[in-house]
Amino acid sequence: MAIERTLSIIKPDAVAKNVIGKIYSRFETNGLKVIAAKMAWLSAQEAGEFYAVHKARPFYADLVKFMTSGPVMIQVLEGEDAIAKNRDLMGATDPKKAAPGTIRADFAESIDANAVHGSDAPETAQVEIAFFFPAMNVYSGR
Numbered sequence: 857m858a859i860e861r862t863l864s865i866i867k868p869d870a871v872a873k874n875v876i877g878k879i880y881s882r883f884e885t886n887g888l889k890v891i892a893a894k895m896a897w898l899s900a901q902e903a904g905e906f907y908a909v910h911k912a913r914p915f916y917a918d919l920v921k922f923m924t925s926g927p928v929m930i931q932v933l934e935g936e937d938a939i940a941k942n943r944d945l946m947g948a949t950d951p952k953k954a955a956p957g958t959i960r961a962d963f964a965e966s967i968d969a970n971a972v973h974g975s976d977a978p979e980t981a982q983v984e985i986a987f988f989f990p991a992m993n994v995y996s997g998r
């Protein structure tokens with residue numbers, strides 16, 4: 857398995873719940889290293905651009921509104937199979953369907969306020985990391 861990087865966002869609902877540390881702990885105990893991080897309060901333009909792939913979906917406007925409703929914690933995770941591993945730790949998009957013990961099962965309320973974002977493929981990971989972090993601010997964990 858290859859060492860990969862993925863973009864993770866702790867969304868406004870989870871930041872408001874004060875569980876950044878608990879979520880970081882799950883990354884760390886599962887072999888994912890935080891190699892870049894920042895807190896940000898996204899503008900509508902930034903959130904809209906980040907989620908541009910969902911522009912035509914009925915939930916797009918609400919998603920942008922939610923993602924700009926408070927600060928988020930944004931990080932690059934590095935580790936073996938990081939993209940799929942982070943998705944496994946996150947659980948299904950709808951927390952009601954998320955497996956027990958996943959971040960969404962434990963910390964999320966609903967399909968729109970679902971605690972975390974994680975890149976879903978190598979191509980999107982690369983684009984999403986570059987969207988938030990200049991290369992010089994990403995530190996290899998190896």
Ligand code: UDP
Nearest residue numbers: 915919948949967968969970972973974976
């Ligand atoms: N979303 C939503 N309603 C839906 C589907 C998705 O509000 O019916 C939001 C939700 O916050 C989700 C994000 O849009 O995390 C992106 O959707 P995607 O299908 O890519 O899910 P993810 O990759 O985050 O699990």
